[in-house]
Amino acid sequence: MSEARIANAQPQDESATRRVRAALMQKVNGDEEMFALGGSIARVIELADADEPGPHDLAYFVLSDVALTQRILRLSNTVRYRTVSGTAVTTVSRAIALLGFDNVKTTALAMLLVDTLDNGAHAGSVRVELEASLCASLVGREMAKLSFYQGAEEAAIGALFKNLGALLVASHEHARYREINQLAAAGKHTPAQASQMILGCSYDTLSAAVLAEWKIPDVIVRAQAALPPGTLKTAGSRAEWMRQVASFSLEVARLLGRHGGPEDAAATPEARALLARYGAAFEIDAKALERLFTNVAEGMQGLMESMNLQPLPKPEPEPGDGLPDVLMLATLDAGEEEEGAWPSGKPKNARELLLAGVQDVTQLRANGKARVNDVILAVLETLYRALGFRFATVCLKDARAGQYRARVSFGPEQARVQAGFVFPMSAPGPARGGRDLFLLAMDNDADLMISDAASPKIRELLPSWHRALLPDAKSFIVLPLVVGKAQLGFFYADRAQLAPEGVPPDETAMIRALKRQVLAALAAG
Template sequence: MSETSSFGTFTTPDEGATRRVRAALMQKVNGDAEMFALGGSIARVIELADSDEPGPHDLAYFVLSDAALTQRILRLSNTIRYRTVSGTAVTTVSRAIALLGFDNVKTTALAMLLVDTLDSGAHAGSVRIELEAALCASLVGREMARLSFYQGAEEAAIGALFKNLGAVLVASHEHERYREIRQLVTQSKHTPPQASQMILGCSYDTLAAAVLAEWKIPDVIVRAQATLAPGTLKVAGSRGEWMRQVASFSIDVARIMESTAGTAGDAAGTAEARALLARYGAAFELDAAGLERIFTNVADGMAALMESMNLQPMARPEPDTGEGMPDVLLLATLGAGIDEEGAWPSGKPKNARELLLAGVQDVTQLRAAGKARVNDVILAVLETLYRALGFRFATVCLKDARQGQYRARVSFGEDQAVQAGFVFPAAAPPTSSRDLFVLAMDNDADLMISDASSQKIRELLPPWHRTLLPDAKSFIVLPLVVGKAQLGFFYADRAVTAPEGVPADETAMIRALKRQVLAALAAG
């Protein structure tokens, strides 16, 4: 079958050809090691839940394990949209989660994972268009979640983010097919679902759902990718139906904003916006003013997100011209923040004082806001110690009075398995009164050991520490004692010695951080 357009003669493939295209595309996606890793990372982030106490810590740990992702989340929390009234910079991921919100950071991390994996290649211009639409749709989904009464409505932002996954993958892995689909849609003879069905043998929505299912993404998000029937929609009868409506609405809003260069006022006044309102207005109880507010909020959010990811504004390419890389997805290289010249051989940053000071300000602001829980403060302090002093492992141990032992509650660092083994008696065995940890707790003494391999220090190390962390060469112990109550302590170590030590000004700020935790514990 042939069709003629301003682009020339276009031949629609037969059913056998579309089956081969669909099979080849799925094989490419499923067989791509990078895509496999992306799917694993996405599944991991989605399963993080804030209903249980470890949720925010697990998310913070995931973000901190990727230096570039850490920098982008911090950059987002310091954009004009989210900057605090006082103007105090946000320097820890823990504080960023408290400021932006758990679900916001989770969805943003997912968006950044997509961009990082699919930002390059010979067709980055086309991929960029589809990625921006996906990011924009996620922000629309977030706005709709705020207006919803459904429990767990925040998942709609994730469902909306992946609504354009099919187009992103085809643009990245089968660009010729992508161009053909765009041609059909541009001719205004076919909708995107119809055009993708004709060329691929399945719609973009079906492709997205198939890939998400392969990645073991929860069914409610997979089902949200289903194509809606045409015409005016009614109020959803279930959360699942509402999520499908939101996902579809979100990508439609994103397309309108794409065509108007993201200008909210221009988008709200288009014929497409009026048609959008006619289709979804009743379902969402949305009027023209409400739709314009969504356009405005999403435009602001998109600007902040693009700034945080260092994405440059781009002139829209003509994706059907077959050009190479006229407009690549520009992401600045974001390092870990400290290079070899900026750190001691131990790994401790040479600007530790500045990083500690920023952490003190961050934690102070967190407590001053009046909404922080004790665990939020502990997490922010632990992260500051871990990053500012360059430790390989950092944890906070709290006392379990009934069991008569200390147990690691949360941790950051290379080997999370260490946390499970970080359990030991609260009192030294009768046969040994010279236990470094017990002595530190009994005397409320902050210990900063620069060389744990020295004979005198080794004699004071309890057997559990020598067994669990045999290669710890330098470490700190910061007891948490309120009155006479021994509540726990911070511990952090390195696998190398730290002869540079801890000067007085850094020590003062470390103790200031500890005081913030003690004050939170006393108040809570």
């Protein structure tokens, strides 16, 4: 960039810089993918583990995206998180239990950013900023472990979005991004000053503005604000601490991105400068900082593996502009082959998936900490994924209301169908006066696997509420949950296609093994 161009970038032309900033915000807000990203991010952030439905809602959100499901499962099976027994984690429910609710929540947010901001035209620059964002979120997670503040885990989210401004400019205004980098590389301006000159606002201000537009909670928006210069004191509030963590996390991410291993990074003048600025505020010394670097580097390796992203090579200047060498984003999920499926949608490797689910649920119960709801959710997810169902739910008895009512479910239009999946415990059957299929299954404790729901003899046993709610259900299963003589409810799952392939004996045995785990949990709980 020429000296004349730099001079023209100075803030005296305020109207020009404001137009640049306004144009960028308009571009971001008008981009359909970015609009959808904002909605998805807001939805994930509002999921709270303080409420009973929290883990289920998060599991459902992840399961609604096949690619996201695969990446969360891959992450939970990396060396860093793999269970002591070496048993593979095959359900999102188990992944949440293993990784932790907040860990999965932040990881899902990071993966949403990767998916949406993969920009083929400027992939190298976008990738640099994505890696900085992902790494910052891991630093924030490590810092949360050291904090006494309630809800400290939110710091990982604040840190993840600290770099959002740079990420959006790299993706949507790459020419401006190059200008900012060139101005900062000259050494006379910080990135904040350079972005202020080129955009009319700093990267931090842009990050906060976009997050506010997406209706992200204020505490996360405020965490994007710049800190005063110089040595920092211990934060006087959780909000101030989150601001400190967000800034520190991005600085650590930048430092680790510039150097090889954590040991090399810890020995640099930049690391000493970090300690001088943040050491007193966070009560960390050189050894603690090096441990932090090591933990973050290990976490980053697992996160990159889970998304099939190869690490970027060390940045090298391009002739004439000082930008990193362009490296196209690795294709997400590259090389993965989908297993074959029957026309009904049932995977042909259902046996292997069921077996893995049985092992998963057995291990979940073996640790002695799983609640009944955790076991039910893990079994429901296994049935849903392993057998390729369109809709799956667990229906439990509400003795006070005299009804059976769906409690949790997976599948398209899950909320609508679940709301309608309610019927009296002593409801009359079809018009001919016989009892309905669901009550017959409960009374006889019979596991039903219906391959053709349209056959006359089956259809006449289907209650009117089921025919109205799920008119296109062509095949389904009903697995009663009966402990002693107490009829507690049942699992139900269906497809919109016939399932003539049926369920062979080995699969049946594993389905019943899953059901026995639930019955044992119900009896014990």
